[in-house]
């Protein structure tokens with residue numbers, strides 16, 4: 200592999216509505232809020248392997264004292280390292296000091312009422328400590344200080360960066376987060392200045408005006424102005440020096456964000472169960488930050504959900520449901536099960552209902568829930584088959600009912616994963632090695648040259664996991680046949696809204712499509728489509744269409760699956776390998792509320808996506824290793 204595929208970030212924000220001493224009385228420590236933030240981040244550990252960071256703001260802190268504290272870590276044990284750093288200065292305190300909220304706020308960092316945490320999978324820029332969020336824009340004016348962290352990917356960072364330069368700014372780096380920070384920061388300065396100029400003639404002192412600005416700052420207006428040109432998937436969290444905070448979500452709802460509020464906390468997180476566990480609140484108490492809206496928390500503690508941009512048709516990322524998020528969200532759990540259940544009939548048909556000689560299993564970890572659903576679906580298929588088989592036997596005057604009734608779905612744990620890391624996001628150099636050693640098998644269950652082994656995985660992207668690891672090691676069990684089942688449809692097109700999968704030639708589905716067209720004598724067509732894509736790129740984003748679709752349209756879905764099976768089968772593999780994919784229709788039925796499926800369907804939710812797919816194809820055809828956006 201030449202390029203690492205990156206994916207999701209996790210965002211958490213907490214606003215304490217009471218003074219720190221309140222939490223001491225009720226929960227036994229004034230640091231309760233901080234502990235909740237730590238726990239929220241731990242619960243969303245799946246969303247970032249590159250690093251983590253947190254920041255806090257103290258409300259109404261006197262001048263001359265630090266009111267913003269930030270800590271970041273990109274150590275290999277970044278979460279432990281981060282929090283060890285945060286708590287370092289608390290370890291030496293007396294029990295009396297540790298239970299005095301007022302004293303802690305006055306004397307120690309990280310004891311603010313507004314706080315934000317972030318887990319990073321980098322999609323842009325390097326994996327350095329400097330690229331870990333939150334990012335800080337400091338000023339001597341409280342109301343102009345800005346802290347930003349996000350789960351986001353924009354398709355037009357270059358354009359946004361250029362705009363900053365044209366405004367006369369000299370951003371110190373070209374990272375996407377700095378670009379967003381500076382963009383919001385620019386309008387924050389402007390809004391603050393506007394309120395200042397408005398009130399100054401009334402004879403207020405500058406100190407008085409500070410409070411007026413804090414009061415009157417219109418965060419909705421600020422975000423409206425700052426985000427006008429954003430094209431992408433984003434959930435951005437922001438904290439402003441005096442204590443206002445916001446979490447804004449893209450207009451198609453691509454990236455997820457949830458929140459809850461009571462009289463003690465306002466808390467936001469990328470995943471719902473993290474909030475449920477940390478604050479012990481039921482499913483119903485948690486709401487989504489609405490697409491195209493910002494949850495705005497004013498310094499006063501007052502919250503509102505305000506639109507900041509024109510809505511787009513909802514296209515919440517379906518990959519969140521299939522793979523990214525932890526599966527302990529009630530809805531995601533049920534959706535994953537449904538994805539598995541819907542594959543059962545295809546599997547039963549592929550093994551010709553020969554349950555006696557079929558072992559079914561899954562690739563840990565994410566596919567486990569879909570596997571539960573597939574088993575339930577197979578149990579239904581088995582019941583149907585039993586009825587039919589009994590009828591058939593009766594009709595022919597045959598016996599053997601006992602055997603039919605005894606037939607079971609042979610559900611076994613065949614593949615084990617050593618270690619908990621997610622290999623999908625590891626960087627390229629370490630991934631190949633990781634993938635080939637991370638899995639092992641259970642010996643002695645699959646009968647040599649008799650059993651068909653069915654293995655469910657959540658997704659096949661590059662096919663590396665299958666080719667370099669799974670198929671090789673399960674072949675040692677000597678199954679007669681291997682059937683790989685994917686709970687996600689074929690991944691055909693690049694993503695640019697969360698995961699950074701922009702190199703088209705790396706998708707095993709793309710490789711299969713290209714091979715089939717070449718074999719079918721349609722090489723010319725590929726060249727023609729390349730020319731069309733080049734022409735398309737000259738149009739504005741809004742006018743572009745996905746040219747690559749025409750290539751896939753030449754082929755049947757099942758034929759692409761067959762070719763993928765061939766590509767993923769290492770040379771010399773004895774058992775026959777087949778692949779069964781989820782259909783897009785079944786995906787949509789399973790996850791009705793998360794209908795963003797551009798990587799499968801090529802239907803992008805924002806104009807920038809169409810440019811990215813055309814550019815990714817052109818890059819591939821020209822042998823360029825350049826990013827597609």
Ligand SMILES: O=P(O)(O)OC[C@H]1O[C@H](OP(=O)(O)OP(=O)(O)O)[C@H](O)[C@@H]1O
Pocket residue numbers: 522562563564565566616620621622623624656657658659660661662663664665
């Ligand atoms: O086709 P590929 O490009 O190789 O990628 C797909 C694989 O990567 C993921 O595993 P990962 O180890 O990240 O996570 P998991 O333990 O959560 O399943 C996913 O579950 C697939 O197994």
Ligand SMILES: NC(=O)CC[C@H](N)C(=O)O
Pocket residue numbers: 206207208319320321322323324330349350351352375376697
């Ligand atoms: N996965 C993400 O959301 C990454 C956020 C941001 N694009 C970064 O690279 O840091």
